[in-house]
Amino acid sequence: MKKIEAIIQPFKLEEVKEALKGIGIDGMTVSEVRGHGRQKGHKEVYRGQEYQVDLLPKVKLEMVVAASRVEEVIKTVVAAARTGKIGDGKIFVYEVSEAIRIRNDDRSEAAL
Ligand SMILES: Nc1ncnc2c1ncn2[C@@H]1O[C@H](COP(=O)(O)OP(=O)(O)OP(=O)(O)O)[C@@H](O)[C@H]1O
Ligand SMILES: [Mg+2]
Numbered sequence: 001m002k003k004i005e006a007i008i009q010p011f012k013l014e015e016v017k018e019a020l021k022g023i024g025i026d027g028m029t030v031s032e033v034r035g036h037g038r039q040k041g042h043k044e045v046y047r048g049q050e051y052q053v054d055l056l057p058k059v060k061l062e063m064v065v066a067a068s069r070v071e072e073v074i075k076t077v078v079a080a081a082r083t084g085k086i087g088d089g090k091i092f093v094y095e096v097s098e099a100i101r102i103r104n105d106d107r108s109e110a111a112l
Contacts, residue, residue: 001064001096001097002094003062003095005091006081006089006091008081009046009058009083010059011047016077016080019080020063020080023072023073025069028063030059030061034058035058037087045087064099077091078091099112
């Protein structure tokens, strides 16, 4: 299993969620976060306005999926979240050692 963490532009959340639903990804955690990439201190456009601030609002999606689905999920997120402009976001992939469904003790991929 792997955890895919995608940091995206907030206005892309619905499109990304729909695309993930379309490939059968059910479980996810979504958080509102703030961050910056390599343009620290430079202007970035957000909702048509130029910001000169260090930390911009972003949305973080976390999904734990079977390792065999990682590339498919990455492709789906990238296709839905890309505008081609700076600040589109980033995806990080982590190893996950275990998953447990609390309700019934399902383990590993059965718990996803
Ligand atoms: N190295 C990193 N570690 C942790 N979070 C990061 C890292 N790089 C980017 N992020 C997060 O991703 C968000 C979007 O990053 P962003 O797309 O601006 O990356 P970038 O490297 O500056 O690429 P671009 O040149 O396309 O803007 C940031 O606001 C931050 O929350
Ligand atoms: Mg950037």
